[in-house]
Amino acid sequence: MSSDVTGKNNKGLQKGRLTPGLILIVALALTFFHLYTSGISMFGAWMQRDIHLTFILVIVFLIFPFARKGQQDEASVLDYCLIALALASGAYILLYNQDIVMRAGAPNTPDLIFGGIMILLILEAARRATGWVLVIIAGVFLIYNFAGPYIPGMLGHKGCSLGRVVSQMYLTTEGxxxxxxxVSASYIFLFVFLTSMLEKLGMGDFLLRLAMAVMGRFAGGPAKVAVLASGFMGSINGSAVANVVGTGTFTIPLMKQNGYKPHFAGAVESCASSGGQLMPPIMGAAAFIIAEFLGIPYINVVVAAIIPAFLYYMCVLLGVHFEACRLGLTGLPKAELPSARAVLKEGWFFLIPLGVLVFFLAVLQYTPVRSGFYSIIAMFLVSLVSKDSRINWDRFREGAIAASRNTITVALACAAAGLVIGSINLTGAGLKISSAIVAASGGTLWLALLLTAVVALIMGMGLPTTAAYIVTGTMAAPALINLGVVPLGAHLFVFYFAIISAITPPVALAAYAAAGIARDNPMKIGVTACRLGFAAFIVPFLFAVQPALIGVGDGIHIAWSSFTALIGVVALAGGNIGFVVCNATLWERALLIGGALLSLHPGFYTDFIGLGMIALALAANILRGKKTGVTAASGNLTR
Incomplete structure (x- = not known):
């Protein structure tokens, strides 16, 4: 579960003499700090978060130096000055936290100075690591604290003093x-370290080979391998872009060789990689924040995500299958595929740490911190099974650096989002924005959902998933809850649209990453990806209105809603591609898509009508296929 850190990070590790050593020292310090606090004794909340953020700021200014020197990115004098200020601001809280608590509400001059420094450092670090969008959003909310008296209408307020703003952001746990x-300081790093180490030990290659063994023989096998492998990897690393680059380098050329067009191959990888953050058991960093915001066990979020994630990947997988049958593509030759039994025999132990994680989270109901710690212990133990995967100093060092690097965007997104949340709480803007959403929708839930989806997509185009969820969820989720959406459904709704912004043009970061590998137009890839992953745009509306799809309700209701939704997803994939048993006519596609939308919508009558439309379209397609000599068997399901 890594952050949305792009290739910039890799160049940041190619340093001169001093900087790589400092990066290693800070990465090891961050790793041992989190292992100690998760397994032995955690600090108080404020201290834990302060130390975590200080380490993150230091490593950001080392990895992303202000200026380049020749071919090497060596930290400059300015960077070391910023590091010194970060250490000073972090140490000030550690040394004087008791005094700060005793004079709560009455900050002195040093409080304000170090608080102002910390705010500026966070904005500069976020600019270097994530770009300007997050900085601009946080800056706008900071300015809003002071500009309230000059803003007309319901968003206006009486204004806040500089001392009050700095105190809220720096001297409390409300900023x-x-x-x-x-969440970042307590368990995000643990899960990032776990997944980073597993990748260093070879789990990525194991999952890819397992996907090849399971799916490679079917029609359009390489594309199905991409869906399965990217789903596995996405759940582990949590980054759409990193997933595209990691698995797409192998799967996209293989799909093109198999006969898929370049833009379709790129779209498959973009969809499958983006959906990884929807996939249990680890999901993305924002899933942990959802649990913390709602005060519920993390396993509840995982369970709620199972059915929507299954529907999303079924839509992509069926789209890939129908396209393969439409083009007459075959599977890969058996001689070119690994044996599933042989792959599992070689790498079965990679699954044990994830099994331990699920066991402690779901069965024993341990906290994510303790569960993550035991999973890491299990990882160290199972690595001894094979000498090829055994943890040595080099792998541990690389894993610590990778984990620290991959935590940067999540931690900075959380810190910068804290400036937004602090401003919202300080000015009461949350209630005002929530009221504005309700007013703009006229109290109509579907319209409020649509407005929220658009905002989440726009935010997600320029922000990491975590930041997009926090900013949008803080403002919009309360409005949805007020209109009757269950709290978990409201937050998952925002989370899903923040994720799929990675495939939504015009930005579509996952599509751009895939375009570089597929060598095709990123806009074309993005549009095709939206078609393939269309279920991701529909399913959130469904579970917001009908929470049975996130496991809320009795078993019969959940089972029926899941069944009709699955039938709808099958029809949606066939209608989008224009093929089921044979090429679909225009009216058959219209019936499939229309019936899919009706069957996906909760309600007996809509289910009945939708299933009837789908049945009519399927019957017509099958009969026409028989007349023309096309059958399901001739679709080359396997070689």
Whole structure:
């Protein structure tokens, strides 16, 4: 579960003499700090978050130096000055936290100075690691604290003093050191370290070979391998872009060789990689924040995500299959595929740490911190099974650096989002924005959902998933809850649209990453990816209105809603591609898509009508296929 850190990070590790050593020292310090606090004794919330953020700021200014020197990115004098200020601001809280608590509400001059420094450092670090969008959004909310008296209408307020703003952001757990950073500081790093180490030990290659063994023989096998492998990897690393680059380098050329067009191959990889953050058991960093915001066990979020994630990947997988049958593509020759039994025999132990994680989370109901710690212990133990995967100093060092690097965007997104949340709480803007959403929708739930989806997509185009979820969820989720959406459904709704912004043009970061590998137009890839992953745009509306799809309700209701939704997803994939048993006519596609939307919509009458439309379209397609000599068997399901 890595962050949305792109290739910039890789160049940041190619340093001169001093900087790589400092990066290693900070990465090891961050790793041992989190292992100690998760397994032995955790610090108080404020101290834990302060130390975590200080380490992150230091490593950001080392990995992303202000200026380049020749071919090497060596930290400059300015960077070391910023590091010194970060250490000073972090140490100030550690040394004087008791005094700060005793004079709560009455900050002195040093409080304000170090608080102002910390705010500026976070904005500069976020600019270097994630770009300007997050900085601009946080800056707008900071300015809003002071500009309230000059803003007309319901968004206006009486204004806040500089001292009050700095105190809120720096001296409490309602700003920078709020819940979002608390999640990053307590368990995000643990899960990032776990997944980074597993990748260094070879789990990525194991999952890819397992996907090849399971799916490679079917029609359009390479594309199905991409869906399965990217789903596995996405759940582990949590980054759409990193997933595209990691698995797409292998799967996209293989899909093109198999006969898929370049833009379709890129779209498959973009869809499958983006959906990884929807996949249990680890999901993305925002899933942990959802649990913390709602005060529920993390396993509840995981369970709620199972059915929507299954529907999403079924839509992509069926789209890939129908396209393969339409083009007459075959599977890969058996001689070119690994044996599933042989792959599992070689790498079965990679699954044990994830099994331990699920066991402690779901069965024993341990906290994510303790569960993550035991999973890491299990990882160290199972690595001894094979000498090829055994943890040595080089692998541990590389894993610590990778984990620290991959935590940067999540931690900075949480810290910068803390500035937004702090401003919202300080000015009461949350209630005002929530009221504005309700007013703009006229109290109509579907319209409020649509407005929220658009905002989440726009935010997600320029922000990491975590930041997009926090900013949008803080403002919009309360409005949805007020209109009757269950709290978990409201937050998952925002989370899903923040994720699929990675495939939504015009930005579509996952599509751009895939375009470089597929060598095709990123806009074309993005549009095709939206078609393939269309279920991701529909399913959130469904579970917001009908929470049975996130496991809320009795078993019969959940089973029926899941069944009709699955039938709808099958029809949706066939209608999008224009093929089921044979090429579909225009009216058959219209019936499939229309019936799919009706069957996906909760309700007896809509289910009945939708299933009837789908049945009519399927019957017509099958009969026409028989007349023309096309059958399901001739679709080359396997070689």
């Amino acid at each position: 920078i050191f709020g819940t979002a950073l608390g």
